[in-house]
Amino acid sequence: MKKYKFLRILFLAATVSLSMGSCSDDFLDQPALGSLSEDVVANKIGVEKLLIGAYAALDGQGLGGGGAWESASDNWVYGSVAGGVASKGSFGGDQPAIDQIVKFISNPSNGFYNSKWIAAYEGIARTNNVLSLLANVEDISEEERSNLAGQARFLRGHYYFELKKMFNMVPWVDENTEDPKQPNDTDIWPNIEADFQFAFDNLPGTQSEFGRANKWAAGAYLGKTYLYQHKFSEASTIFTQVIESGTNSAGEKYDLVAQFEDNFDAETENNAETVFDVQMVANDGTSSIANSNQGGMLNFPYNSPFRCCGFYQPTQDLVNSYKTKSGSGLPFLDNYNQDPVKNDMGVGADEAFTPYTGPVDPRLDWTVGRRGIPYHDWGKHPGAAWIRDQSYGGPYAPKKNIYWQATQDLYSDQSSWAPGTAINVHIIRFADVLLMAAEAEAQTGNLGLAMDYVNRVRERASNPQGFLKAYIDENSPLTGFDESENAANYNIGLYTASEFSSKENALEAIYFERKLELAMEGHRFFDLVRWGIAEETLNEYFEYQGDITTDVRGGKFISGKSEYYPIPQAQIDLSLNSAGEPTLTQNPGY
Structure with missing residues (x-):
């Protein structure tokens, strides 16, 4: 079984939101149904439950309608299929909205974008609730307060990183924001940096459960944030620290596990190579696959x-x-x-x-x-x-993503019309860190x-x-x-x-x-974009692969447009201010 005790990402806190509420189709504007007042949850137990709810949003499931795959935490549509390493698969008439995305011919009304947007902002709302509440919690030590705040800001940094690499210009909403209908006219990279830097400075090297972010996961993510901005010297410095001194949340020094495949087997994951994973479980008693990588159920x-x-x-x-x-x-x-x-x-x-x-x-x-x-x-x-x-x-x-036959009773979940699996989704693993560090070193x-x-x-x-x-x-x-x-x-x-x-x-x-x-x-699409080679690489891919399979014929990457996905039209429509004007601006070319 999995090697370490880990944080079970269940929706334990989904109904314990504060008045800022859950992000839904009305863009952070309505309180969550069944929300509890602050005086009920302003204690150690309450803030812990809210934090678990913030972790629960990592898988993107049940947070805004649409298919589970539209907001999958592994970005298989937006990162891999759009990056040319995978075809959508199945047949042409199944989930045709994906075909539009991977050919770069979709428009802002494609519901996939709205689902991803909602899922990320739901996670942000939950982290903001934690941070807002934490300031008034008295029955914890300062060490505990720093740890909880560091985890919340790590998670918020992650959710905003997802939005930034997907949509580029997005509104920043934090625990001090009074009006969530903020414009998307400011680059949020400095805010993301600040969240990961705070997490790096305040989180311990080990945690009580494996699935919780630690100091070194924050350091790796900070380095990744620098790399995306081409701050190669800063990235090199932090990656060196992570490589030389970093440990996973159980205190085991980062290293490559001996067998490549052990990263993709629920029996052997949560190992020395794990920097930060979305923890998946099977057969959790919910009679669903919501916690079993439901976003990958088609695959x-x-x-x-x-x-x-x-x-x-x-x-x-x-x-x-x-x-x-x-x-x-x-x-x-x-x-x-x-x-x-x-x-x-x-x-x-x-x-x-x-x-x-x-x-x-x-x-x-x-x-x-x-x-x-x-x-x-x-x-x-x-x-x-x-x-x-x-x-x-x-x-x-x-x-x-495929579980083994020998351990399927433990690590597959057959509670739905398609399988679930206990194989984790890797956000960052140590091999990724080494290759990001290699890039920073080459650039310097x-x-x-x-x-x-x-x-x-x-x-x-x-x-x-x-x-x-x-x-x-x-x-x-x-x-x-x-x-x-x-x-x-x-x-x-x-x-x-x-x-x-x-x-x-x-x-x-x-x-x-x-x-x-x-x-x-x-990772692939986002790598190609930040390297500045997406147009050449993907258009060559369309030409080559299009001679073999029909799915990508007609695809074309357009420089200056296709690097980022469109701001969902549903969110622009919901962002009207008191003058009836939208506060969100569409990305170029859409």
Whole structure:
């Protein structure tokens, strides 16, 4: 089972909101139903319950209507599918609003944007309630007060970071704001910095429950905030502290776990690599999957042991990225789509198929389900039998979100029409920190240290211990995945100084490594935007992938517009001031 006691993110405090209320379709303007007065909750127990409610909002569920996937905490639509590492999947007529988002042809009335906006501001409202109440709570020590305030401001920083990277110009509402209908005409990066800096300065290194943010999670997020603003020197300084001294909330020093896949197994997560996760649980007694990554409920192979629904299919472009050079074991940075990895498009499940035999990075088969390769311990992926429409979404299936057959009774939840899972959603893990630090070091000229950080990630990926054995049950061996017939040809090597001889070369390698290591974790689109290469990369992706699958045909990234999603029209309509004029301004191009 999960290694540490963790904070169970249940909606324990959803009805204990103060008068500022819960953000809903009326943009923070109405009090929550069943709200309690401050004198009832102005104590240690009350503020703790409010803080748990602020953590509960991390998963974005039940906070504003729409499908659970519209406000999923892993941003699989906005970060991965829109970033070209995954197709929407399923078939064209299912959730067509996603097709508009990933082709960058949607408008402000697309309800997905409103759901995401509402979910983030609900989290902000809950953190503000904690901070407002905390000032009047007397039955706690100053150390406890600092810890609670630090956690609340960490969470608020996270929710605003989500809004900033999604929509750019958004209104800042804090515990001192009297009128929540604020304009979105001020850059909020300084406010986000201040929240994470406060959290870093005030949080302890360890917490009573694993799921609570600690000092070092705040430091990592502060570094990420600097990185997004291109404050590379500041980012380098804080990342160095986190790497050298940081621990997870249980006090275990940050490190890469020996096995890459242990980050995506509920049995082995909450480990040395965990910086900050959204904690998921299964079979929690609620008869629902609300706490079991409900936002990802669509993202399991279709017509399979998982029942539903065939979304979130890795792209051919992503799969090709894992090819490696036979000699060095390094990736093909510039021409990875030449000589693509063999797939089973158009090959029936009852027809013979031999998987690709060229050298590949082993992370491919912990990230992507492909025909003929074992799908965890569920047997070999059968290909078309588990794919809803190959011509639309391609031949592949997601894998990082898939629970194991052997432990499904513990870590899957079958309380709904699609599965839930206890596998956590990673907001930041230590491999991410190392690669962000590598980027900061490369940008400031420390190319050797940047290379060391990247190689540390690649060296872990090359660790063969248990990789093949994990697929082989001695009582029922999965023939063909050991060293014999159809064995995957895994080959991964480390960079040398020649590949990191200039800042430009180093950054190209670092950017690509983030694609390989963090694929299907919701980062890709936002990385491309902050690097300034989204237009070139995504339009090349549309051209290449569009020749293979129909889902992205007609997609086009437009510089100056597509970097940010539109402010939801519903929120603009609800932001009217006393003069009948909206206080929110739409992003350029919409």
